[in-house]
Amino acid sequence: MTRTDVEPLFVPLSVRGLALPNRIVMAPMTRNFSPRGVPGDDVAAYYRRRAEGGCGLLITEGVGIDHPAALGDAGLGESHLPHLFGADALAGWKRVVDGVHAAGGKVIPQLWHQGVMREPGTGPFPDVPTLRPSGLWGPAGRTTSLGADYVERVIAPTRAMTESEIQDVIDAYAHSARHARDVGFDGIAVHGAHGYLIDTFLWDETNRRVDAWGGDRRARSRFAAEVVRSIRREVGDAMPIFFRFSQWKQQDFKARLANTPQELEDVLGPIADAGVDVFDGSVRYFDRAEFDGSPLNLSGWARKITGKLAMAIGGIGLDRGFYDSRRDGRAGGADNIELLMARFNRGEFDLVAVGRALLNEPAWTRLLRHGHELPAFDEAKLQVLH
Numbered sequence: 001m002t003r004t005d006v007e008p009l010f011v012p013l014s015v016r017g018l019a020l021p022n023r024i025v026m027a028p029m030t031r032n033f034s035p036r037g038v039p040g041d042d043v044a045a046y047y048r049r050r051a052e053g054g055c056g057l058l059i060t061e062g063v064g065i066d067h068p069a070a071l072g073d074a075g076l077g078e079s080h081l082p083h084l085f086g087a088d089a090l091a092g093w094k095r096v097v098d099g100v101h102a103a104g105g106k107v108i109p110q111l112w113h114q115g116v117m118r119e120p121g122t123g124p125f126p127d128v129p130t131l132r133p134s135g136l137w138g139p140a141g142r143t144t145s146l147g148a149d150y151v152e153r154v155i156a157p158t159r160a161m162t163e164s165e166i167q168d169v170i171d172a173y174a175h176s177a178r179h180a181r182d183v184g185f186d187g188i189a190v191h192g193a194h195g196y197l198i199d200t201f202l203w204d205e206t207n208r209r210v211d212a213w214g215g216d217r218r219a220r221s222r223f224a225a226e227v228v229r230s231i232r233r234e235v236g237d238a239m240p241i242f243f244r245f246s247q248w249k250q251q252d253f254k255a256r257l258a259n260t261p262q263e264l265e266d267v268l269g270p271i272a273d274a275g276v277d278v279f280d281g282s283v284r285y286f287d288r289a290e291f292d293g294s295p296l297n298l299s300g301w302a303r304k305i306t307g308k309l310a311m312a313i314g315g316i317g318l319d320r321g322f323y324d325s326r327r328d329g330r331a332g333g334a335d336n337i338e339l340l341m342a343r344f345n346r347g348e349f350d351l352v353a354v355g356r357a358l359l360n361e362p363a364w365t366r367l368l369r370h371g372h373e374l375p376a377f378d379e380a381k382l383q384v385l386h
């Protein structure tokens with residue numbers, strides 16, 4: 001690809017009060033380098049390097065919201081996951097934000113509640129119960145990369161969330177959004193995907209509620225919509241809200257929230273109406289059609305259905321998706337940028353999220369812009385903050 005071919009990705013875009021210099025976004029990636037929930041100077045330097053490398057917007061790793069059951073071990077071993085409450089963590093995030101801004105970038109936190117995935121007895125508040133919409137972790141025996149020992153420990157049904165527990169979590173999202181605004185973040189990203197709390201309200205296998213929080217697709221979207229509405233109330237009209245969703249769950253890679261565009265409209269409509277600006281449909285390969293009869297990917301459909309902005313994700317600049325490369329051991333650099341540009345130029349999505357390629361190479365955005373070869377993913381980079 002030459003410089004001219006990718007130039008459309010370097011056309012600025014404003015989303016509410018957020019002026020982005022280009023369309024490249026760093027995807028949220030858990031790094032687990034924040035002891036006691038506090039991001040340190042190493043984390044701030046890590047984000048700042050991506051802004052210096054030309055990336056227009058950084059979405060942070062998942063950050064635990066201001067709720068005691070938000071974080072714990074989630075089948076991934078001992079955690080040093082950051083959170084968004086308390087003087088130390090907020091001071092740490094302010095250093096992250098200031099560093100990114102000094103480098104000319106923008107940054108928004110990904111608000112995260114692990115919900116059913118949190119292993120009871122772990123995390124900063126080990127004594128609080130893990131929250132599950134209907135007491136279900138998910139069905140046993142589906143395709144997952146989670147360890148059998150973890151699944152065995154969490155698979156037994158527990159009690160369903162109470163009405164007041166649901167309201168507490170919604171309020172906690174609002175508190176965290178206020179903290180984010182106070183430390184200078186430029187918007188809010190909501191993690192509504194991958195089988196965590198919000199997603200388990202959306203998924204019929206984990207939401208069997210017969211009250212106003214369960215039922216058909218639109219009813220199951222009510223919790224997500226109320227979370228978005230509470231964040232919007234807190235942050236006002238100027239800050240954009242991004243919403244990540246996915247068909248797949250860590251509990252079941254083959255799960256689907258929607259089998260048709262109409263079903264997807266039922267899922268996303270209430271969430272869009274609540275105040276989302278950008279939908280981020282999490283898939284492993286950006287260039288796969290979501291439904292028969294159209295080449296549109298999941299985010300492309302979200303854009304078409306809701307009229308909101310959309311962000312593509314999945315294997316951009318790499319030849320293997322996230323889980324495929326973990327299984328096969330390697331993701332090579334790939335020139336799939338031509339395929340990406342064809343879709344972008346047709347107006348399928350407005351922003352392009354890049355995960356592992358940006359984790360691997362902080363200056364990836366600049367390499368892309370200047371037509372340099374895009375490097376392969378080095379798995380060793382997962383172990384360090386560089």
Ligand SMILES: Cc1cc2nc3c(=O)[nH]c(=O)nc-3n(C[C@H](O)[C@H](O)[C@H](O)COP(=O)(O)O)c2cc1C
Pocket residue numbers: 027028029030031061062110191193244282283284313314315316318320321322353354355356357382
């Ligand atoms: C190390 C790592 C950590 C991740 N953590 C998160 C996370 O905290 N929240 C999230 O929504 N997605 C997370 N993801 C998924 C990425 O955001 C992205 O969707 C995925 O890596 C596919 O994009 P890629 O092919 O460009 O890497 C993570 C991915 C990686 C590689």
